[in-house]
Every structure is written in C-alpha cells, then in structure tokens.
Ligand SMILES: Nc1ncnc2c1ncn2[C@@H]1O[C@H](COP(=O)(O)OP(=O)(O)OP(=O)(O)O)[C@@H](O)[C@H]1O
C-alpha cells in the first residue's frame with residue numbers, strides 16, 4: 394500500500410497536495426545508536442516504514458531487537474541519531490524539546506506495560522491529569538468538561554466503578570484500561586503502545602484488545618509492540634524486526650470478528666516461524 398501511495402504522489406501532481414496527509418507516520422532511514430562507556434550500540438539500522446491514518450500496525454521481534462527503541466524514537470520520546478520521522482506530515486526528528494513535549498501531550502497517546510501511573514492518586518485523577526496539564530488555563534467549566542469526558546471514557550472501558558480507587562487497589566486489566574482512557578483524554582491523532590497486554594492474563598489481554606480494535610474501527614491510528622501472537626493477529630499488519638532492522642511484514646487486513654481469530658493466528662504463526670521467531 395505504501396508503494397501505491399508513493400506511486401500516486403509521484404505520478405500525479407494534482408494529488409500531491411492531498412496524498413501525503415493520508416500518512417500518519419513516515420519513517421525514513423531511521424538510525425539510533427546508544428553510546429555507553431565509550432561503546433556504541435547500533436540499535437536501529439535504517440528503518441523504513443509508513444502508516445496511513447486509521448492503520449493498526451504491530452511490531453514483533455526477538456527481545457533486544459529494538460522494538461521499544463523504535464516506538465520511543467518514532468513518538469518523539471527519544472531522539473533518532475539520524476533519519477526522519479514525519480508525524481502527520483510534520484518532521485519531528487529534529488523538533489525542539491518543548492515543541493516535542495507539546496506534541497506528545499496533545500497529539501499522541503501512550504500506553505505502556507509499566508504504566509507510569511501516580512501511586513498517591515485515584516484512577517480518575519490519573520486519567521484527568523494529562524488533560525489538566527495540556528490546558529494553558531483550566532477554568533471551572535473546562536474542568537467540568539474534562540471530568541465528564543474522563544467519566545465517559547471510563548464508562549466505555551467498563552471501569553467507571555473503580556474511578557475513586559487508588560491505583561494499587563485495582564486489577565492489572567482495569568489499570569491497563571485506565572491507561573487507555575488516559576491515553577485518549579486529549580483526543581490524540583495516534584496511539585503508541587508498548588506491550589500493552591504484557592502483564593495481563595489472556596482474558597484481560599483480550600479485553601484490552603477488544604477496546605483497541607473498537608477504537609481502530611472508529612478511526613484511531615495505532616502502533617503497538619507485542620510478543621503475543623494473539624495480540625498481533627488482531628492488528629492489520631505486523632512488522633518483524635531483528636537487530637534493529639525490519640526483516641519483513643505480514644498484511645492480515647482489518648480484524649473483523651472473533652470467528653477469524655484462529656485463522657489469523659495460524660497465518661501469523663507460520664509466517665513468524667519462517668522469519669526465524
Ligand atoms: N537507553 C539505552 N541505553 C543504552 N542501550 C539501550 C538503551 N535502551 C535500550 N538499549 C539497548 O538497545 C537494544 C534494544 O533495546 P529495546 O528495548 O529497544 O529492545 P526490545 O526489542 O524492546 O526488547 P524487549 O522485547 O526485551 O522489550 C538492547 O540491546 C538494549 O540493551
């Protein structure tokens with residue numbers, strides 16, 4: 394699909410103004426080198442891929458292959474050593490720290506395995522914090538709007554009953570759904586998730602995936618890292634990364650209903666075995 398879009402852009406000048414904006418992310422020759430104790434480690438080596446708006450893409454690969462680094466680098470949490478990252482048409486690879494922080498807060502949503510929730514706050518307070526923070530001035534009515542929006546999200550994700558609980562008092566699955574609410578509170582253009590189901594049992598993982606699939610069906614663009622075939626089988630496309638390089642991709646298409654899960658898992662599993670997983 395990527396090549397198709399690029400073909401249109403190059404061959405039809407009338408379309409040039411429109412087509413690039415269909416891309417949510419375009420990653421070009423991305424490299425990341427960590428320097429530690431005078432040693433340099435090339436963790437990402439010339440990574441190239443792109444996503445359109447509304448895509449749901451997963452990244453798989455062995456431990457240490459650079460999946461998290463890729464996610465952090467394309468979402469501006471870490472600076473690339475070289476290469477470009479265009480986020481909805483804007484090159485963010487060299488964006489200043491303040492602008493990048495604004496962009497992350499207002500246009501990106503993050504869900505991680507280590508959820509970085511604040512322990513002395515309730516589930517509800519953790520969710521609204523980012524929205525309060527994003528607003529230059531929070532008036533009483535704006536605060537009411539944020540609170541209502543947080544409650545609506547919590548209702549959708551079936552965690553309204555635990556809104557006043559301390560985050561230490563709820564289950565992993567509930568907490569992970571709270572993380573999703575928090576990621577969505579500022580209406581991000583894109584969601585980045587690093588093993589969002591990694592700490593969950595299979596039932597809770599399936600619940601989180603149900604929510605992500607629903608959000609994606611409604612138009613959300615999602616990039617997710619996972620070790621779990623069941624999770625990746627519910628995304629449109631899987632990228633396989635080894636030693637900081639994308640070795641291949643498998644397009645499964647949109648996940649429709651649970652009836653097709655087994656076939657998708659089998660196809661993905663066969664492909665992964667071929668990839669050397
Ligand atoms: N801040 C850092 N400084 C130095 N090296 C790092 C840093 N972050 C990651 N690395 C190294 O980069 C490599 C890739 O790490 P990364 O966390 O991206 O792997 P991963 O594919 O997400 O692995 P896992 O599946 O275990 O989560 C590893 O060798 C890791 O030790």
Ligand SMILES: [Mg+2]
Nearest residue numbers: 460461462587
């Ligand atoms: Mg990782």
